[in-house]
Amino acid sequence: MKHVAAIMGLCSAVVCTPVHAENARDILxxxxxxARDKGAALARIGQALASADAALKRDPRDENARLQRALAISYRGKLTRSRADVIAARREFEALVVADPRNPETHLALAGWHLAAVIELGPFMARTVLGARLAAGNAALNRAIALGGTHAAVPALASLQRIQIDPSDVAGARRLAETAVVASANNPFDRLMQRQAATLLVQLRKGDGMAAASLAKLLMPFGRISA
Structure with missing residues (x-):
């Protein structure tokens, strides 16, 4: 199903996490x-899923391992076009938000689920095929920014998605990217996303929203791999 390829769970690692769950995150x-091709990406996703499953076997209450597992399923669903996977991932993201409403990572993942579908399919098809909604994605993204906006990954990912949602909002995406490049980057993922934001910022400062949106798509997780 080509529509399922729209969904992409966001890699997010904003807060300090247990070592075993962090390994799953790093693999993702x-x-x-x-990864340079779909096969390599799926193999790594499988390894991350196994790592998260092992962490949950050791401690079923490990919410970060649950998040990494849901992200792995979301990624797998995107690349294999499995509607069952992407719906299962959304339900787990929603459950994690309920379990810990103040965790920016889970809000960020849920935001990415909704917004990626809207970006790829448009609001009507995203809602009809997958139940994804722009308003829900924006609300989750705003909550993630409010809770974890001092960490570079959060405003960086927000900038990348906002410019794709609305290429005319160059100023808004630019503010988020500028926030990201000066934000805290104390772990490898924050530093990686800070670099992505800096790359996007060069294009945003030229004022070309459509070009920035095209670049943002490539800078997202799996942006250079065709589903």
């Missing part, structure tokens, strides 16, 4: 930004 980041 490597898959999202380092």
């Amino acid at each position: 980041v490597n898959a999202a930004f380092g």
Whole structure:
């Protein structure tokens, strides 16, 4: 199903996490930004899923491992066009938000689920095919920014998605990217996303929203791999 390819769970690692769950996160980041083809990406996603499953076997209450597992399923769903996977991932993101409403990572993941579908399919088809909604995505993204906006990954990802949602809002995306490049970047993922924001910012400062939106798509997780 081509529509399922729209969904992309966001890699997010804003707060300090247990070592075993962090390993799953690092594997996912490597898959999202380092894999050169779909096969390699899926293999790495499988490894991350196994790592998260092992962490949950050790501690079923490990919410970060649950998040990494949901992200892995979301990524797998995007690349294999599995509607079952992407719907399962959304339900887990929603459950995690309920379990810990003050965790910016879970809000960021849920925002990415909704907004990626809207970007790829448009609001009507995203809602009809997958139940994704622009308003829900924006609300979750705003909550993530409010809770974790001092960490570079949050405003960086917000900038990348906002310019794709509305290429005319160059000023808004630019503000977010500028926030990201001066924000705290104390872990590898924050530093990676800070670099992505800096790359996007060059285009945003030229004032060309359509060109910036095209670049933002490439800078997103799995942006250079066709589903």
